[in-house]
Amino acid sequence: MHKGIITVENFISGTMVRGQRYLDSHDPSTGMIWARVPDSGKEEMDSAVAAALKAFPGWSHKSAHARAQHVLKVADLLESRLEEFAVAESRDQGKPVWLARTMDIPRAVLNLRHFAHTIPHQLNTSSVSPEAGTLNYTVREPLGVAGLISPWNLPLYLLTFKLAPAIMCGNTVVAKPSEMTSVTAYMFCKLLDEAGFPPGVVNMVFGVGPMAGEALVTHPDVRLISFTGSTAIGLHIAQAAAPTLKKLSLEMGGKNAAIVFDDCDLQACIRTLIRASFINQGQVCLCTSRIFVQRCLYPMFLEEFVKATRNLKVGPPANPDVFMGALNSLPHLEKVRRYVRFAIEDGGVVLCGDGLDPMPIPAENKNGYFMRPTVITGLKDETRCMQDEIFGPVTCVSQFETEDEVVHRANCTKYGLCASVWTSDLGVAHRVSQRLRVGTVWTNCWLVRDLDMPFGGAKKSGVGREGTHDSMEFFTEPKTICTKIT
Numbered sequence: 059m060h061k062g063i064i065t066v067e068n069f070i071s072g073t074m075v076r077g078q079r080y081l082d083s084h085d086p087s088t089g090m091i092w093a094r095v096p097d098s099g100k101e102e103m104d105s106a107v108a109a110a111l112k113a114f115p116g117w118s119h120k121s122a123h124a125r126a127q128h129v130l131k132v133a134d135l136l137e138s139r140l141e142e143f144a145v146a147e148s149r150d151q152g153k154p155v156w157l158a159r160t161m162d163i164p165r166a167v168l169n170l171r172h173f174a175h176t177i178p179h180q181l182n183t184s185s186v187s188p189e190a191g192t193l194n195y196t197v198r199e200p201l202g203v204a205g206l207i208s209p210w211n212l213p214l215y216l217l218t219f220k221l222a223p224a225i226m227c228g229n230t231v232v233a234k235p236s237e238m239t240s241v242t243a244y245m246f247c248k249l250l251d252e253a254g255f256p257p258g259v260v261n262m263v264f265g266v267g268p269m270a271g272e273a274l275v276t277h278p279d280v281r282l283i284s285f286t287g288s289t290a291i292g293l294h295i296a297q298a299a300a301p302t303l304k305k306l307s308l309e310m311g312g313k314n315a316a317i318v319f320d321d322c323d324l325q326a327c328i329r330t331l332i333r334a335s336f337i338n339q340g341q342v343c344l345c346t347s348r349i350f351v352q353r354c355l356y357p358m359f360l361e362e363f364v365k366a367t368r369n370l371k372v373g374p375p376a377n378p379d380v381f382m383g384a385l386n387s388l389p390h391l392e393k394v395r396r397y398v399r400f401a402i403e404d405g406g407v408v409l410c411g412d413g414l415d416p417m418p419i420p421a422e423n424k425n426g427y428f429m430r431p432t433v434i435t436g437l438k439d440e441t442r443c444m445q446d447e448i449f450g451p452v453t454c455v456s457q458f459e460t461e462d463e464v465v466h467r468a469n470c471t472k473y474g475l476c477a478s479v480w481t482s483d484l485g486v487a488h489r490v491s492q493r494l495r496v497g498t499v500w501t502n503c504w505l506v507r508d509l510d511m512p513f514g515g516a517k518k519s520g521v522g523r524e525g526t527h528d529s530m531e532f533f534t535e536p537k538t539i540c541t542k543i544t
């Protein structure tokens with residue numbers, strides 16, 4: 059063990075198990091190694107799946123209310139350690155501590171509480187058919203061992219968004235968090251232990267996708283995979299899981315549009331689109347990366363949007379006044395910067411940000427993965443920056459004339475995760491929202507989520523709008539029982 063460096067351990071059958079091999083995990087704000095993460099493979103995954111299988115009969119036979127007591131206890135423990143988790147999430151991922159404190163960790167607590175409170179009331183339904191003389195009822199049964207694979211951008215938030223419904227429905231779980239951000243998942247395992255979870259109900263195996271992830275996806279005893287990550291890996295998982303006929307939920311990438319009509323509330327729109335484009339360094343799957351502005355408003359929008367972007371402070375994540383911290387890794391920073399070069403090659407104009415504006419960073423952070431928020435204009439819809447998911451602080455602004463034109467242009471990518479529409483005309487808001495081929499449309503707002511509503515993407519952003527990774531439908535199989543009573 060290196061001094062001051064956290065050594066992550068796998069969590070199998072309620073026990074912390076040291077890895078056989080280790081990967082280095084870097085603090086994005088300094089580039090220094092801050093944690094060592096087990097580089098697990100098939101052997102560790104086999105043990106974890108065996109533990110989950112063993113725990114399944116006991117856990118699935120508990121009442122949902124009894125399961126909820128465990129989940130609520132973990133939620134309370136997590137809430138009581140909010141600051142500790144927020145600091146760790148920031149060091150693992152690069153985001154400002156204030157963001158982890160106000161968004162990531164509170165949302166993880168909410169995920170746990172929400173599903174603990176709602177699922178006990180959703181699992182069973184019944185009806186009587188007087189004509190047929192039958193009593194009909196449906197019981198929703200857990201499937202068995204659920205495999206959960208999560209990305210690095212909202213580490214604990216997205217892990218608990220899968221984990222809470224999976225276990226509340228009576229499944230047992232083997233989770234494989236991102237190898238880039240494993241520390242808060244490891245800390246969470248300690249809370250599970252403290253909350254008295256039966257061994258094997260939740261198991262956590264750390265490592266890279268092609269080894270640990272692949273071993274989970276192809277394991278014959280794993281009944282379902284809930285995956286959140288890139289479209290490329292999602293497509294690969296769909297193929298790798300096919301021979302074992304697993305139930306799949308794939309939540310993948312996006313290329314989300316904001317459509318700004320002339321009659322919108324410009325100040326509210328700009329305020330929100332700045333957040334939508336650059337929060338978490340632009341690394342939220344729901345971030346806006348294409349902004350279409352109606353012709354009359356376009357010059358004023360552009361001037362004010364660029365001014366507001368230039369005012370954003372980038373710097374060490376612990377500073378309370380920075381809006382953006384560091385991007386998650388050096389290869390990712392290089393990828394995002396490459397897209398700024400592609401934009402220039404494709405005829406775009408960089409109005410502010412990367413390469414243009416100064417970025418004063420303290421000496422101790424000089425090897426961190428920082429980048430200024432960048433606004434680009436002048437790109438055709440078919441160019442790389444307008445089609446590919448960049449997943450960083452880069453947003454492209456262009457103008458449009460008519461409703462038909464902008465709906466067509468917003469829809470012309472392979473992705474369909476979300477969009478936002480900005481207008482004061484209710485008719486336009488509803489009409490345009492209905493024509494957008496995406497999973498979620500926000501009108502005059504962004505990222506406002508009610509956990510009772512289904513979440514997910516259309517087209518290559520996700521499979522299915524019902525039964526996605528946050529839903530009781532996905533984590534259970536319905537069984538209908540029809541009994542003759544007369």
Ligand code: NAD
Binds near residue numbers: 311
């Ligand atoms: P990624 O696809 O590279 O990795 C996601 C997870 O899959 C990681 O845990 C990784 O180790 C694992 N993985 C990689 N190869 C695998 C394999 N062969 N078998 C099994 N598992 C494998 O994605 P990322 O870079 O971690 O995250 C960024 C992506 O996630 C972006 O595309 C973003 O849009 C997407 N995302 C989507 C949503 C959503 O809800 N739609 C939410 C957050 C992030």
